[in-house]
Amino acid sequence: MSDNQQISGGEALVKSLExxxxxxxxxxxxxxILPVYxxxxxxxIRHILVRHEQGxxxxxxxxxxATGEPGVAMVTSGPGATNxxxxxxxxxxxxxxxxxxTGQVPYAAIGTDAFQECDTTGITMAVTKHNFLVTEAQxxxxxxxxxxxxxxxxxxxxxxxxxxxxxVDPTNARSAMNWYTATDADMELPGYHPVxxxxxxxxxxxxxMIRDAERPxxxxxxxxxxxxxxxxxxxxxxxxxxxxxxxxMARGAFPDSHELNxxxxxxxxxxxxxxxxxxxxxxxxxxxxxxxxxxxxxxxFAPDAKIIHVDIDPAELDKVRRANVGxxxxxxxxxxxxxxxxxxxxxxxxxADRSVWRSTVSGWQExxxxxxxxxxxxxxxxxxxxxxxxxxxxxxxxxxxxxxxxHQMYTSQWWEFDHPYTWINSGGLGTMGxxxxxxxxxxxxxxxxxxxxxxxDGCFQMTAQELVTASVENIPxxxxxxxxxxxxxxxxxxxxxYEERYSEVYLQERVPDYxxxxxxxxxxxxxxxxxxxxxxxxxxANEINDRPVVVEFVTDARENVFPMVPSGATNSELVVxxxxxxxxxxEQ
Amino acid sequence: MSADRFHTIVTTVENKPGVLARVAGLFSRRGFNIExxxxxxxxxxxxxxxxxxxxxxxxPLEQVVKQLNKLINVxxxxxxxxxxxxxxxxxxxxxxADAGHRKELMEIIEDWRAFVLADNSDQIMxxxxxRTARLDEFExxxxxxxxxxxxxxxxxxxxxxx
Ligand SMILES: Cc1ncc(C[n+]2csc(CCOP(=O)(O)OP(=O)(O)O)c2C)c(N)n1
Ligand SMILES: [Mg+2]
Numbered sequence: 001m002s003d004n005q006q007i008s009g010g011e012a013l014v015k016s017l018e019x020x021x022x023x024x025x026x027x028x029x030x031x032x033i034l035p036v037y038x039x040x041x042x043x044x045i046r047h048i049l050v051r052h053e054q055g056x057x058x059x060x061x062x063x064x065x066a067t068g069e070p071g072v073a074m075v076t077s078g079p080g081a082t083n084x085x086x087x088x089x090x091x092x093x094x095x096x097x098x099x100x101x102t103g104q105v106p107y108a109a110i111g112t113d114a115f116q117e118c119d120t121t122g123i124t125m126a127v128t129k130h131n132f133l134v135t136e137a138q139x140x141x142x143x144x145x146x147x148x149x150x151x152x153x154x155x156x157x158x159x160x161x162x163x164x165x166x167x168v169d170p171t172n173a174r175s176a177m178n179w180y181t182a183t184d185a186d187m188e189l190p191g192y193h194p195v196x197x198x199x200x201x202x203x204x205x206x207x208x209m210i211r212d213a214e215r216p217x218x219x220x221x222x223x224x225x226x227x228x229x230x231x232x233x234x235x236x237x238x239x240x241x242x243x244x245x246x247x248x249m250a251r252g253a254f255p256d257s258h259e260l261n262x263x264x265x266x267x268x269x270x271x272x273x274x275x276x277x278x279x280x281x282x283x284x285x286x287x288x289x290x291x292x293x294x295x296x297x298x299x300x301f302a303p304d305a306k307i308i309h310v311d312i313d314p315a316e317l318d319k320v321r322r323a324n325v326g327x328x329x330x331x332x333x334x335x336x337x338x339x340x341x342x343x344x345x346x347x348x349x350x351x352a353d354r355s356v357w358r359s360t361v362s363g364w365q366e367x368x369x370x371x372x373x374x375x376x377x378x379x380x381x382x383x384x385x386x387x388x389x390x391x392x393x394x395x396x397x398x399x400x401x402x403x404x405x406x407h408q409m410y411t412s413q414w415w416e417f418d419h420p421y422t423w424i425n426s427g428g429l430g431t432m433g434x435x436x437x438x439x440x441x442x443x444x445x446x447x448x449x450x451x452x453x454x455x456x457d458g459c460f461q462m463t464a465q466e467l468v469t470a471s472v473e474n475i476p477x478x479x480x481x482x483x484x485x486x487x488x489x490x491x492x493x494x495x496x497x498y499e500e501r502y503s504e505v506y507l508q509e510r511v512p513d514y515x516x517x518x519x520x521x522x523x524x525x526x527x528x529x530x531x532x533x534x535x536x537x538x539x540x541a542n543e544i545n546d547r548p549v550v551v552e553f554v555t556d557a558r559e560n561v562f563p564m565v566p567s568g569a570t571n572s573e574l575v576v577x578x579x580x581x582x583x584x585x586x587e588q
Numbered sequence: 589m590s591a592d593r594f595h596t597i598v599t600t601v602e603n604k605p606g607v608l609a610r611v612a613g614l615f616s617r618r619g620f621n622i623e624x625x626x627x628x629x630x631x632x633x634x635x636x637x638x639x640x641x642x643x644x645x646x647x648p649l650e651q652v653v654k655q656l657n658k659l660i661n662v663x664x665x666x667x668x669x670x671x672x673x674x675x676x677x678x679x680x681x682x683x684x685a686d687a688g689h690r691k692e693l694m695e696i697i698e699d700w701r702a703f704v705l706a707d708n709s710d711q712i713m714x715x716x717x718x719r720t721a722r723l724d725e726f727e728x729x730x731x732x733x734x735x736x737x738x739x740x741x742x743x744x745x746x747x748x749x750x
């Protein structure tokens with residue numbers, strides 16, 4: 001379309017999205033957004049009609065996690081907007097680039113308690129990186145360009161654009177606008193200047209600290225993935241030979257199969273990952289934010305460690321733990337800077353002697369591997385066993401999206417993540433129901449990749465209806481439903497911290513009938529109860545590609561996630577698997 | 589209450605609807621206490637100025653500034669420590685002024701160099717501008733006469749000239 005042509009705001013909105021390179025919108029129509037749904041018919045953009053607006057939001061997140069491109073969701077005013085607040089909060093805490101378009105009542109009706117009016121920008125202010133209320137049709141191309149710019153630069157995050165109906169409705173004179181293709185030059189963002197380049201002097205200081213450290217650990221967070229810095233990280237780790245821990249948000253940022261990888265730190269982290277951080281003299285934090293699930297009780301966290309903290313968001317530096325060297329910048333650029341600075345300092349020959357540290361750490365790895373007891377004949381499936389079979393029955397570039405609960409921790413622990421962008425989960429907000437819509441979003445963005453959702457029975461009941469979306473839209477994801485009949489993670493806390501007084505955590509084993517439910521939604525469905533059926537069922541599921549598949553694994557409710565740092569305890573009080581507990585003597 | 593607890597932050601923000609709500613919302617959700625807040629236009633109608641005083645014991649000043657900086661509509665932030673700033677606050681106050689105490693009251697008004705804005709037989713309305721601590725002291729001086737109404741603006745500040 002040529003510039004200056006007169007079109008309606010609704011057409012301009014769709015054109016603007018096309019111009020931003022959007023290929024999929026996850027959405028749900030309604031009164032206030034109706035005028036935008038008309039030009040959607042003629043657009044090159046694929047619209048995926050979800051079954052609940054929360055699904056649209058998590059699909060946009062899953063799409064963004066898998067592709068690195070911003071996910072786009074579009075919903076109507078009032079209840080449509082409030083239904084997508086949870087995904088916005090989720091994307092905000094996990095720094096997921098996402099643009100959400102919401103319909104709004106006509107501009108003149110704002111503030112009158114009109115039908116399906118709510119203060120969308122007010123409600124979402126605290127859970128978005130930024131939001132806009134557009135008042136003139138003429139501003140639409142510029143604001144959409146600004147929204148994508150803000151969502152994808154600096155620390156990525158969700159941006160919401162609220163659009164009153166009158167400025168997109170072609171029957172209303174207020175919707176007339178002269179089309180223009182918005183460029184960076186049109187943006188009016190005088191207060192937004194993200195900084196990517198790290199300070200060279202600080203980078204040199206960091207390199208010196210790394211050179212001199214005797215017990216260093218690379219503490220790697222989701223920022224590495226956002227910065228597309230996995231290759232740079234690997235080069236640095238291999239150059240300096242420093243062990244790496246990957247947080248829940250960073251699984252896959254460094255290969256699990258790599259000898260330097262100690263796995264996940266934190267509340268359910270591997271013993272060697274948690275303990276090496278505790279005992280280290282230098283934590284090199286790259287795109288991580290010292291979350292309480294990683295640090296445990298802060299007073300007792302890594303007491304002897306100096307801190308190098310690299311983050312694109314300066315507000316993360318010194319927020320939780322004061323850094324000896326805090327560097328604001330893009331992780332990839334800063335890591336490359338550190339590598340260069342290390343070389344200038346004399347390379348790896350001049351590094352401190354870390355042979356004792358290396359052997360201490362590998363001693364922990366040998367002594368305290370992740371472990372669980374296999375089920376005895378006649379007992380229900382062990383969830384860890386199911387995850388191991390899934391891992392072994394799928395290629396290493398399979399994308400795995402998980403829900404929230406024990407099954408999430410088992411998946412993070414027992415899957416082997418060897419590639420970035422293969423692990424998608426809700427880390428910061430811990431949103432039950434995330435996995436199915438996130439997996440659908442990932443598959444929509446990466447149709448050639450195999451996508452498995454690993455879900456709990458509690459989570460499944462929150463967003464399963466999106467499997468209808470997956471069937472109808474032909475997005476053949478696979479769901480491993482770990483049915484332990486319980487809100488397992490809550491049950492675990494009640495067992496350990498509330499004297500086994502189980503309150504409102506039992507969900508029922510046979511109600512609902514997951515097989516019938518899955519079939520009713522157009523999926524293939526398989527129930528697995530015996531260990532020897534696990535692998536064949538996975539194989540069968542992998543052969544079905546004309547519709548989604550749900551495999552229900554009936555698992556043992558008594559199983560708990562270990563290791564575990566009890567909440568409020570320091571990481572030195574890590575509780576390991578009961579079979580390893582006796583080995584702790586002399587270690588802590 | 590040490591005077592150094594309160595720092596003044598002067599922000600230039602885009603003059604757009606909802607900006608004050610963004611700033612106020614940020615303060616409340618991050619648990620920062622605002623001691624006072626003043627909003628006014630600037631000489632450029634695209635921008636407004638929000639000046640606030642924060643209790644640095646409620647939150648590290650550094651976090652307050654960094655979080656404010658993340659608001660897209662905040663264009664510039666200046667922190668002014670008490671030692672580097674000249675600050676003023678304005679107070680309007682109506683005090684009882686019956687015949688018996690009128691003479692004494694007029695002496696105080698003269699001493700403190702307050703301005704009389706209105707006067708009837710029962711009450712006097714004054715305007716007084718000074719550092720915040722002086723306003724507190726003046727208020728205490730007037731209290732025995734009977735304060736009918738009082739309004740304060742919150743402080744504004746500029747960097748000192750050296
Ligand atoms: C929306 C939401 N509500 C409540 C919680 C609290 N919560 C965390 S894990 C969990 C249980 C999850 O149960 P299920 O999906 O069956 O997983 P399991 O732990 O059994 O593997 C609950 C209730 C949450 N994280 N999200
Ligand atoms: Mg469960």
